[in-house]
Amino acid sequence: MRGAPEPALAGQTVQEVTRHGKHILVRFNSGTLAIHLGMTGKLLIDADPSPYLRAEFTFDGFRLVFDDIRQFGRMAWSESLPQNVARLGPDPLEIDAAAFTARLRAKRTRIKALLLNQEFLRGMGNIYADEALFRAGVHPLAQAAKLPRRKTLALHAAITDVLNEAIANGGSSISDYVDTNGQRGSFQDRHRVYGRAGEPCISCARPIKRIVVAQRGTHFCPNCQRM
DNA sequence: ACTAATGTTGTAGG
């Protein structure tokens, strides 16, 4: 799809499937297929035909389909680990509070932009950045390096909680996200700020505000999340 | 019929 010419995958066996942040790594005998779903990419088992099909893999007994309406998704073959994957920051569920705080201290950028930076932490996206900032009571425009220690600790805990709850609830299906079996998630029903602009804050009842930070819609409670 | 919004990130430029 990009970079190296298509490998001869015919007859090869999948050795292992792992995840690195938002990248899905499928290791074959002779190399690794790195898949990123972008915003609307889907990996589906035995899916019906779609005008947005990007790739199709035939296994013994089933087909694996890569479908992507907006086509921001990517698939890249490499014999080692792709560079953009190697550069990713630590997994947010693995880094401890002390290390998280230390990494954050060096950053001059706004905390929302930092949470979206995959070289800072791998795997945080727009929804979970907003949800974690709300739970921690941190304003999305706050300068990362200036956050008091109690806020960085609260943010670390909030990230852990939000991600664990989101995973347990199958992720957030805002419009068309489904898992490999075509099932929608339910975490969108538990969003406290994301997609709730104008609605009352669940904590103080004042309206949730929407601004743009790092080109992304950013939802927060101006009363509960002070600078 | 417009305009702005949507789960992301590589790249260009200050």
Add this chain to the structure above:
DNA sequence: GCCTACAACATTAG
């Protein structure tokens, strides 16, 4: 090197 804005795309909501 660090940080920010734009572009890539298709569809939907207002």
